[in-house]
Amino acid sequence: MEEILLLGPGPSNTSQRVLNALAESTVGHLDPLFLDLADDLQKKLARLMKADGGMTMFVSGTGSAGMEAAVLNTVEPGDRVFVCVNGVFGGRMAEVSRRAGAEVETVEFPWGEPIDPQKVKEALAGKSFKLVGAVHAETSTGAVSPVHEIAPLAREAGALFLVDCVTSLGGMPFERDEWGIDVAYSGTQKCLSCPPGLAPLTFSERALEVIRNRETPCRSWYLDLALLLQYYTGQKRVYHHTAPINMIYGLNAAVDAIFDEGLEKVHARHRAAHEALVERLGALGLEMFVTEGSRLPMLNAVTVPEGVDEAEVRMRLRKEFKIEIGAGLGPMAGKIWRIGLMGTNARAEVVDQLANAMETCLAVKS
Amino acid sequence: MEEILLLGPGPSNTSQRVLNALAESTVGHLDPLFLDLADDLQKKLARLMKADGGMTMFVSGTGSAGMEAAVLNTVEPGDRVFVCVNGVFGGRMAEVSRRAGAEVETVEFPWGEPIDPQKVKEALAGKSFKLVGAVHAETSTGAVSPVHEIAPLAREAGALFLVDCVTSLGGMPFERDEWGIDVAYSGTQKCLSCPPGLAPLTFSERALEVIRNRETPCRSWYLDLALLLQYYTGQKRVYHHTAPINMIYGLNAAVDAIFDEGLEKVHARHRAAHEALVERLGALGLEMFVTEGSRLPMLNAVTVPEGVDEAEVRMRLRKEFKIEIGAGLGPMAGKIWRIGLMGTNARAEVVDQLANAMETCLAVKS
Numbered sequence: 001m002e003e004i005l006l007l008g009p010g011p012s013n014t015s016q017r018v019l020n021a022l023a024e025s026t027v028g029h030l031d032p033l034f035l036d037l038a039d040d041l042q043k044k045l046a047r048l049m050k051a052d053g054g055m056t057m058f059v060s061g062t063g064s065a066g067m068e069a070a071v072l073n074t075v076e077p078g079d080r081v082f083v084c085v086n087g088v089f090g091g092r093m094a095e096v097s098r099r100a101g102a103e104v105e106t107v108e109f110p111w112g113e114p115i116d117p118q119k120v121k122e123a124l125a126g127k128s129f130k131l132v133g134a135v136h137a138e139t140s141t142g143a144v145s146p147v148h149e150i151a152p153l154a155r156e157a158g159a160l161f162l163v164d165c166v167t168s169l170g171g172m173p174f175e176r177d178e179w180g181i182d183v184a185y186s187g188t189q190k191c192l193s194c195p196p197g198l199a200p201l202t203f204s205e206r207a208l209e210v211i212r213n214r215e216t217p218c219r220s221w222y223l224d225l226a227l228l229l230q231y232y233t234g235q236k237r238v239y240h241h242t243a244p245i246n247m248i249y250g251l252n253a254a255v256d257a258i259f260d261e262g263l264e265k266v267h268a269r270h271r272a273a274h275e276a277l278v279e280r281l282g283a284l285g286l287e288m289f290v291t292e293g294s295r296l297p298m299l300n301a302v303t304v305p306e307g308v309d310e311a312e313v314r315m316r317l318r319k320e321f322k323i324e325i326g327a328g329l330g331p332m333a334g335k336i337w338r339i340g341l342m343g344t345n346a347r348a349e350v351v352d353q354l355a356n357a358m359e360t361c362l363a364v365k366s
Numbered sequence: 367m368e369e370i371l372l373l374g375p376g377p378s379n380t381s382q383r384v385l386n387a388l389a390e391s392t393v394g395h396l397d398p399l400f401l402d403l404a405d406d407l408q409k410k411l412a413r414l415m416k417a418d419g420g421m422t423m424f425v426s427g428t429g430s431a432g433m434e435a436a437v438l439n440t441v442e443p444g445d446r447v448f449v450c451v452n453g454v455f456g457g458r459m460a461e462v463s464r465r466a467g468a469e470v471e472t473v474e475f476p477w478g479e480p481i482d483p484q485k486v487k488e489a490l491a492g493k494s495f496k497l498v499g500a501v502h503a504e505t506s507t508g509a510v511s512p513v514h515e516i517a518p519l520a521r522e523a524g525a526l527f528l529v530d531c532v533t534s535l536g537g538m539p540f541e542r543d544e545w546g547i548d549v550a551y552s553g554t555q556k557c558l559s560c561p562p563g564l565a566p567l568t569f570s571e572r573a574l575e576v577i578r579n580r581e582t583p584c585r586s587w588y589l590d591l592a593l594l595l596q597y598y599t600g601q602k603r604v605y606h607h608t609a610p611i612n613m614i615y616g617l618n619a620a621v622d623a624i625f626d627e628g629l630e631k632v633h634a635r636h637r638a639a640h641e642a643l644v645e646r647l648g649a650l651g652l653e654m655f656v657t658e659g660s661r662l663p664m665l666n667a668v669t670v671p672e673g674v675d676e677a678e679v680r681m682r683l684r685k686e687f688k689i690e691i692g693a694g695l696g697p698m699a700g701k702i703w704r705i706g707l708m709g710t711n712a713r714a715e716v717v718d719q720l721a722n723a724m725e726t727c728l729a730v731k732s
Binding site for chain 1: 367368369370372374376377378379380385386388389390391392393394395396397399426427428429430431433434458461462465466467553555561562563583584585586587588605606607608609610611612613615616684690695
């Protein structure tokens with residue numbers, strides 16, 4: 001397979017350390033070697049998500065499977081769910097909740113803007129819900145939302161607070177406990193620089209209590225936490241499904257790499273790469289789509305200048321420079337490019353490589 | 367990770383070719399390189415499953431996710447589902463169907479015996495169903511069932527016919543079209559010698575027609591075929607979830623390896639290894655749990671002799687010989703060993719290695 005520099009919304013490039021781990025010999029899903037590794041990985045993920053107590057694990061699917069596992073385990077048919085929507089992934093959370101049989105209310109925000117806690121407060125006033133959901137880092141727009149300010153509002157509404165940290169985890173601070181989050185899921189292919197295929201997933205003790213008191217079984221057998229816990233944490237290691245062994249090796253190596261470098265240093269590296277990108281693209285006359293202060297470091301939405309064919313620029317970057325950047329999704333199509341600086345790609349050299357290539361592509365067009 | 371000879375019910379050992387493929391550079395899930403590979407892989411899987419027309423693809427989860435995708439896409443709440451149960455995986459299919467909101471009937475057979483079409487016929491008589499399900503190769507007992515004889519009975523009951531071929535695919539003949547199967551799913555970690563993490567999945571044109579005429583959306587967003595088809599087969603390649611790129615490289619290499627060797631030759635190799643195992647274990651005084659004629663070649667259930675501590679034998683094999691074999695599941699616990707000769711492990715040398723090790727372990731105990 002060709003080496004492409006992956007600067008889209010994910011996957012990012014997989015580090016050599018993780019690629020090597022993927023290619024390690026497969027062992028059995030009930031082998032002590034694997035179970036020890038899975039136990040360790042759960043602890044490391046809890047450390048990464050700043051999650052003490054409750055349960056932190058991973059499910060055998062991509063980030064969207066993590067979303068589905070989070071919703072299907074906490075929600076029963078007829079439950080009321082409230083979702084803050086400021087992009088594709090908030091919308092997806094609402095749709096997954098509807099399919100889970102929930103009565104769903106949403107509060108909508110303009111794409112590219114963060115969720116406004118004041119408006120959430122107004123929308124929630126006097127109502128109660130089983131679950132309130134929000135996306136920390138909206139991959140479709142590049143905006144970060146102050147989820148720690150939404151947590152107490154969810155609590156007032158009697159709800160568990162669910163947060164999507166697919167794009168933020170590993171690239172910027174994320175604190176399950178400090179921020180008052182009950183349930184959160186992530187993916188492997190963004191700031192962890194591991195291929196897609198697993199979803200880190202965490203539940204607070206309060207969320208576990210809700211799950212223990214369910215009246216109906218989880219609609220998904222595959223993602224049923226009660227069954228997964230018997231395998232991943234039970235004394236008896238009751239067989240559920242065959243865990244994706246080699247992908248788990250990969251995720252384990254990816255998390256090790258982050259802790260070896262130091263989590264705060266990794267966050268700072270993402271921040272520095274983002275700032276360098278804003279400066280370099282600014283010098284080319286390009287503008288960021290999201291207001292300063294609400295910009296994600298790892299996912300940079302850049303406004304396509306008038307008169308520029310956004311698809312042609314992407315195609316040229318891909319063909320002539322072997323660089324992938326992302327297009328806008330849904331209503332953002334044609335209006336923005338999405339430039340990811342995730343995991344191993346959050347480096348000054350990568351920013352230079354992209355900015356130089358962009359300069360060439362834009363010069364010919366203008 | 368240590369090299370363990372994986373002779374349990376799966377995962378089997380991953381071939382070096384597949385390990386190398388897993389470690390190839392990650393590319394984007396919308397990159398032409400990846401989409402071409404995914405297109406090719408769909409065609410290869412259709413060839414492997416002898417499935418012409420309809421849709422053959424893979425879902426981003428293990429075999430159990432394939433089961434869930436098969437059921438959730440074809441069944442709507444209130445639909446009537448009939449499942450033939452002769453082991454763990456038939457039972458799981460019934461449970462997944464219940465959680466899908468179906469009214470489920472089952473016909474039960476003794477564990478270790480194949481499904482008896484005559485009894486299925488009697489149980490179905492005068493009734494109609496949306497879906498009739500059966501397991502081709504029951505991994506929990508080592509018995510093969512004549513699914514081609516059940517297909518016309520399902521048709522008479524007005525039902526789609528769903529078959530679990532997780533353990534059979536690649537190790538013995540499986541023919542979706544010739545046998546009259548509408549929906550089938552498999553896994554990667556058995557006879558394909560690829561790590562767990564993906565589920566090949568096929569729908570006949572008749573099944574697709576049923577799915578197109580659903581009145582309610584699929585309860586799982588992640589596994590919704592209507593959405594998956596827009597990404598995997600649509601002209602526009604509408605983004606759904608981020609496909610597990612590197613696992614797909616692995617599955618592609620695994621299927622290539624089978625066709626390079628020749629599918630019939632691979633089947634014959636599994637058959638020969640099975641016969642050698644029966645002979646070698648027979649010489650040690652061990653008996654097969656399943657009657658001759660109903661035995662799976664790739665999953666050999668061996669009766670634990672009286673007075674032998676089955677767990678101790680497994681532990682010794684694992685510790686002293688670095689060989690994994692499987693225990694019995696559920697009611698079979700303590701009564702059988704499950705010895706897999708799957709994919710790259712279906713070879714005479716492997717049979718010898720295991721039989722010699724078993725001889726040592728049993729000699730000390732007797």
